Amino acid sequence: MILEIDKNMEYGNEISSSPTFTSSSHLSNGFGSENHVMEIGPDPENLSLSKLSACLENLLVNQEYESYNDAEIVVEGNVVVGVNRCILAARSPYFHKLFQQQLEGGRKPRYEMSEMVRYGLVGHEAVKVMLQYLYTGRIKASPRDVSTCVDSNCCHVACGPLINYALELLFASATFQIKELVLLVQRHLLNIVEESLMEDVIPILVAAFHYHLNQLLSTCIERVAKSDLNNVCLEKELPPEVYGKIRSLRLELELVTTESDLVLEKQIQRIHKALDSDDVELLKLLLSESNVTLDEAYALHYAAAYCDPKIVNEVLSLGLADVDLKNRRGFTPLHVAARRKEPLVLVALLNKGACVAETTPDGRTAIDICRRLTRAKDYNENKKQGEPSNKDRLFIDVLETKMRSSESENVGVPSQEITYDLHMKLDYYENRVSFARLLYPAEAKVAMEIADADTNTCKVVLNESATAHTTRLHLRLLTLFKTGINHHLFRNSAVFSIN
Incomplete structure (x- = not known):
C-alpha cells in the first residue's frame, strides 16, 4: 500500500472536503457561443x-x-x-x-x-x-x-x-x-x-x-x-x-448487561491482578474462595498476553487450565502468544501440548497471526553468527517446525543398530547442538527447551544392562534429533543441514 499525497487537505485538525486540483489546467477563452479550451503547457514555476x-x-x-x-x-x-x-x-x-x-x-x-x-x-x-x-x-x-x-x-x-x-x-x-x-x-x-x-x-x-x-x-x-x-x-x-x-x-449500547456479570467481572479482575503481581499463592487462594475457575477467567490467555514467562509456566503447572481453550473471540492462548511473540511463552505452551493447528473463527492459525505481524525486512534479515536473533523469524520458524513435527515424531532409531553406530550418531548431534549454542544462542535455547534436551543428558550409569544402555542411547539420540529438527532455520549453514 503506497501513501500518496491527497490534495483534499486543509490545515487544521480535521480533514477538509475541498475539491481536488490536477497538475494540468484548462481555461475557456470566452469567444463565440462555444467554449474553446486551451491546454496550458508545463508551468515554468x-x-x-x-x-x-x-x-x-x-x-x-x-x-x-x-x-x-x-x-x-x-x-x-x-x-x-x-x-x-x-x-x-x-x-x-x-x-x-x-x-x-x-x-x-x-x-x-x-x-x-x-x-x-x-x-x-x-x-x-x-x-x-x-x-x-x-x-x-x-x-x-x-x-x-x-x-x-x-x-x-x-x-x-x-x-x-x-x-x-x-x-x-x-x-x-x-x-x-x-x-x-x-x-x-x-x-x-x-x-x-x-x-x-x-x-x-x-x-x-x-x-x-x-x-x-x-x-x-x-x-x-x-x-x-x-x-x-x-x-x-x-x-x-x-x-x-x-x-x-x-x-x-x-x-x-447495552453491551454490558446484568449486575451478576459485573460481580463476575470483579472476581476475574482479582485473578488477573494476582497474575500481574506474580503472586501464584494469592491466585490459588482466590480460586479456592470463589466459584471462578482459571478457564472461566481466561487466566492462561491473560498470562500469555501480559505476564512474565515464568508466571505462564506456573499457571500451566497448576494443571487447572485447558491449554487449547478458546476465549469468547475464538482465540487459544497460543493465538494470543503469537501476537506477543515472546519465545519463552511459546515454549511453555508447546511443552504442555498446545495445538499449533488450531484456528481462529476467521481461519487463522498461530503461524498466520505471526506472519501477518512480521515485516519482510525482519524475516529476511541475515544475522551475523553470534548476534541476537530476530524474535519474529524465530517465532515463525519454531511454529512451522512444530506444525511439521507430527511427521518427525514417528522417526525412530532401528532397534538392531549396534551401540557403536549409536555413539557415532550421538557425537554428530551433540557437536551440532554445541555449534548451535555458540553461533545461534537464541534459537538454540528455544530448541533445547522444546526438546527438553538439557534434562535428557547422557550420563554414565554403573551396573547398567546392555539393553537398558541401548535404550537410553536411543532416547538421547531421539531428543537430539528433535533438537536438530527445531533448528531447521540453520538451513543457511551447511554445517547444520539435516541429511
Whole structure:
C-alpha cells in the first residue's frame, strides 16, 4: 500500500472536503457561443520547484553531499542519519526551536530520536521518508520491506507492518509539527481502520489520543466500542480516559448487561491482578474462595498476553487450565502468544501440548497471526553468527517446525543398530547442538527447551544392562534429533543441514 499525497487537505485538525486540483489546467477563452479550451503547457514555476526539490534530495540520497550535513539524528537500531539544520529549521517549528542551541566544540550536534519522540518508536525508514518530505515537498512510496508482512495470502492493505509504519510516520510528523504530513497519515489511517483487525485498531486509537487527532480518535472509539474485545483487554491497553469513554458507550449500547456479570467481572479482575503481581499463592487462594475457575477467567490467555514467562509456566503447572481453550473471540492462548511473540511463552505452551493447528473463527492459525505481524525486512534479515536473533523469524520458524513435527515424531532409531553406530550418531548431534549454542544462542535455547534436551543428558550409569544402555542411547539420540529438527532455520549453514 503506497501513501500518496491527497490534495483534499486543509490545515487544521480535521480533514477538509475541498475539491481536488490536477497538475494540468484548462481555461475557456470566452469567444463565440462555444467554449474553446486551451491546454496550458508545463508551468515554468512548477518546473523550477521540481528542479529545486530534486537538487535538495541529493542531501539525502547522494553520498557526495553527506559532508554538507551539519547535524545527526540517531534512530532505532542505533542508525545515524545526517541532516541539514538550515532546511529542517525552516520547514519545522520544532526543529527551529531545537537548533537554536549553539554548536559546541565545533562538532556536529547529535540528537536521539527516542528522546524527542514521546510515544512509540520511529524507525530509520520512516525518518528518511519524513526528511524526504521536508527537503523536497514530496512523499516517497512506502518502503515495501517495512510496510508489508510475510503472509503470502495478505494483500497488505491493513496488515501489522503497514499500520506500524504509518504510526511511525505519524509519531515523527506530529512531534516535529509537520501538519501536512500529519493530515496525510491521518487520512490514510482513517481509510484502513474499518479493514484492520480489531487488535490492530488499538495502537491506532492510542496514537490518535496522544496526538489529539479527534476525527481518527472518534472513529476508532466507535469501532472498538462495538467490537467483541473484552473490557479486561481494553482497560489494560488503553489510557483511562479512552477506556472510560468506551465503557460508557457500551453501557449505552447495552453491551454490558446484568449486575451478576459485573460481580463476575470483579472476581476475574482479582485473578488477573494476582497474575500481574506474580503472586501464584494469592491466585490459588482466590480460586479456592470463589466459584471462578482459571478457564472461566481466561487466566492462561491473560498470562500469555501480559505476564512474565515464568508466571505462564506456573499457571500451566497448576494443571487447572485447558491449554487449547478458546476465549469468547475464538482465540487459544497460543493465538494470543503469537501476537506477543515472546519465545519463552511459546515454549511453555508447546511443552504442555498446545495445538499449533488450531484456528481462529476467521481461519487463522498461530503461524498466520505471526506472519501477518512480521515485516519482510525482519524475516529476511541475515544475522551475523553470534548476534541476537530476530524474535519474529524465530517465532515463525519454531511454529512451522512444530506444525511439521507430527511427521518427525514417528522417526525412530532401528532397534538392531549396534551401540557403536549409536555413539557415532550421538557425537554428530551433540557437536551440532554445541555449534548451535555458540553461533545461534537464541534459537538454540528455544530448541533445547522444546526438546527438553538439557534434562535428557547422557550420563554414565554403573551396573547398567546392555539393553537398558541401548535404550537410553536411543532416547538421547531421539531428543537430539528433535533438537536438530527445531533448528531447521540453520538451513543457511551447511554445517547444520539435516541429511
